[in-house]
Amino acid sequence: MSSNTTLVWFRRDLRLGDNQALCEAAGRGGAVVPVFVWAPEVEGAWAPGAAGRWWLHQSLRALDAALRERGSRLILRQGESVACLLEAVRDTGAGAVCWSRCYGPARRDQDVEAALVEAGIEARSFPGALLSAPEGAVNKQGKPYQVFTPFWKAQVAGIDSGEPLATPKKLKAPQRWPASLQLEELALEPSVDWTGGLRGAWQPGERGADAALDRFLDEALSDYADARDRPDLPGTSRLSPHLHFGEISPGCVWHAVRQRAATEGRKGLVRGEEAYLRQLAWREFAYHLLVHFPHTTDEPLRPAFARFPWREDAPALRAWQEGRTGYPLVDAGMRELRTTGWMHNRVRMSAASFLVKHLLVPWQTGARWFWDTLVDADLANNTLGWQWTAGCGADAAPYFRIFNPVLQGKRFDPAGNYVRRWVPELAKLPARWIHSPWQAPAGLLDEARVVLGDTYPSPIVEHKAARERALLAYEAVKAQG
């Protein structure tokens, strides 16, 4: 025990590579004590959901294993963050605490920093979860950006994130390790195991993140501009949960994509690379909005939407959640979500639009369901996505843009293979009818063993009528701007 021991407070940066806080601690030459504090109460209503807790459990185990390969280990504590950290400082005699900042409405970072400073402990925090720190970013009027493209051009597009920081080869252990809870004691995994589908779909942890990035670069990036909209193809990066938990840094991903152009001797980026970096920039934009408008997790950014005549419709909500709306693309997406904890973004837009516009259920209700079921549930991205869909957010889709789930299916799942995978009771229908089985000739339905209203539901709302109802509801918002 000596005052040149440094605590590394792991937050949502569950990696050893390109980790500023860890490198800072290791570079001091003294002992390093990695600590994770499970303090869900701080986030209040937005404590991690069930799927996110499952992922967190796996990721903490992977982080501990990686630390042990380097002569270290992860200390687990549970309770209020300030109290736990001060206690860990006392237990180890540490003189400093390093961490990667978490951006969001919770004020934990500020509380911890103030408490450490007051206790005479050095506090060093780093912006490792984002490409650029959001606090000071403002437009020419001195206000936060509310439109993506100017934000992209001024704040993100030109970033050169440079070489990622190397992984420390060895971490000096303290003379005696402080007490730690067992991972199981945090009770992050569900008591009734429903996570088989998650286990089959993902490899949480830094190694899984690196593997996902390598696959994406080798197999999907060049076609990303077009294939990213195709839920039937492996055209996306699938990095979202890894990025959420910081198993890979956005700077590392950004650098890897740009490096690809550099090694091929290109000055500019090809379409796919540019399109993917823009997606990473949407993540930055989401955090920018969350930091500057923290109330938008629960309230629409555009105040006029307080007047919107949302409906209470428990049976329709349940049908949506369970993937039995009668619209195959929506149902496929909602079942993919429940099974794997993830849904393709193109389908997220269609499914979310269906809940908000066809069913007139409040976007907050959808956001809450996604929060509990997505392994990549992220307060910034989830808030942005739902407010975008509902038309009440920054740079949002106008309310009168109403997705037609049949047309979206025909356009982006042309052979119907995505629907066949997740809605197997429709698998034998030919592509022509698979997105609108109610229009199929009776003989074909018979051959495909489909009985509407029995083996697969009839549509719970009729598209044209639902569209007109949504447009009528929107009048209430339009009236006074």
Added chain:
DNA sequence: TGAAATGTTGGGGCG
């Protein structure tokens, strides 16, 4: 990061 309604155009069938 829509879709539907409405408008325009041009090729081809046909009297």
Added chain:
DNA sequence: ACGCCCCAACATTTC
């Protein structure tokens, strides 16, 4: 050969 109509294809506007 000509004008007329139909309608697909595309463009524009409206929600």
